[in-house]
Amino acid sequence: MAARDEKSTRFLLHLKPLQGAGEAFCRRSLYETELLEDVLQEALMRAFRDFGLFEEGTAFRAWVFRYVHLCVLEANRRSRTRRQEVLDVEPAVEGEGLPEPDDELSQWLLHAPDSVLDQCEQALRGAIVRLSDLERGVLLLRALGEFRYREIADILGIPMGTVMSALSRARWRVRQHLAETGGTADAWASRSDRARERPGGA
Amino acid sequence: MNCQQVRRHWDLFHDSEGEADLHWQVNEHLRQCPDCAEWFARQSALEETLVQVLQAEAVPTGAVWERIERELAPVPSVSRRVEAGCCGEERC
Numbered sequence: 001m002a003a004r005d006e007k008s009t010r011f012l013l014h015l016k017p018l019q020g021a022g023e024a025f026c027r028r029s030l031y032e033t034e035l036l037e038d039v040l041q042e043a044l045m046r047a048f049r050d051f052g053l054f055e056e057g058t059a060f061r062a063w064v065f066r067y068v069h070l071c072v073l074e075a076n077r078r079s080r081t082r083r084q085e086v087l088d089v090e091p092a093v094e095g096e097g098l099p100e101p102d103d104e105l106s107q108w109l110l111h112a113p114d115s116v117l118d119q120c121e122q123a124l125r126g127a128i129v130r131l132s133d134l135e136r137g138v139l140l141l142r143a144l145g146e147f148r149y150r151e152i153a154d155i156l157g158i159p160m161g162t163v164m165s166a167l168s169r170a171r172w173r174v175r176q177h178l179a180e181t182g183g184t185a186d187a188w189a190s191r192s193d194r195a196r197e198r199p200g201g202a
Numbered sequence: 203m204n205c206q207q208v209r210r211h212w213d214l215f216h217d218s219e220g221e222a223d224l225h226w227q228v229n230e231h232l233r234q235c236p237d238c239a240e241w242f243a244r245q246s247a248l249e250e251t252l253v254q255v256l257q258a259e260a261v262p263t264g265a266v267w268e269r270i271e272r273e274l275a276p277v278p279s280v281s282r283r284v285e286a287g288c289c290g291e292e293r294c
Contacts, residue, residue, distance in 0.1 A: 005276035008276045009276060011274060019262035020262045021260045023262055023263060023266060023267075024257070024259050024260040024261075027259070028256065028259075037265075037269060040266060040270065041269065041270050044270055045273065120255060121255060124252065124255055140256070142217070143253045143257070144256055144260055148219065149219050164213065164214070164219075167217075168213045174252065175248065
């Protein structure tokens, strides 16, 4: 009993600083965000069960994110089957570089980031959900987990080269989707004007 | 490296990944090419904005973690359970 207590205390101690990033990663990765609690709990119970295999001194962060990622994949597979929903994921385009950013949009992003941050949440969610499982995993592990490419490769069990190409593709697709649906430069401009008109606005 | 080749390496450069030699070559190019320097700056600014949006919600939700911590919390010791009685109630 004491051994389990010690294991539990140690596990929770390791987990504490990762709660925010882990939850955000799980929420952003799931097709059905209402499954968040169940999926996160399942992942962490599995990680806890295997915690005896974890070697102190190695990266707990990467180790536990792997469980969350695998449980998210399982949940998303079930969601796809249940909903019979075909997500409109376009085939990967290899060797494509980043697009030229829209000049005006970029300017608004640079000069009025607060108003843009307020507005692009929905468009960003749509962009991320349209990525393939691999692209979404790589993008979110980098952005939310702040993992190095080597760590992402280990978590997902894929070669480093695949991490690089998937991340580049994911970023390209997100920007493309934002450019298409996030609004025109005029729309950003009027949003920014509204933000400036608010008391204390930018 | 020409402009096109350099821009293909933006991800690695932005993420501080890849070989030191690659970073040196990219830096050299950016020093001499204002167009690419501006392009890199814009891409990085946009990426940082997007990451900011994503990270803004990286705050743990109390209810979610209370439930998880309850599941994972150390179990009550035997002596505490004996004190409480076999069904968990005091003076059982």
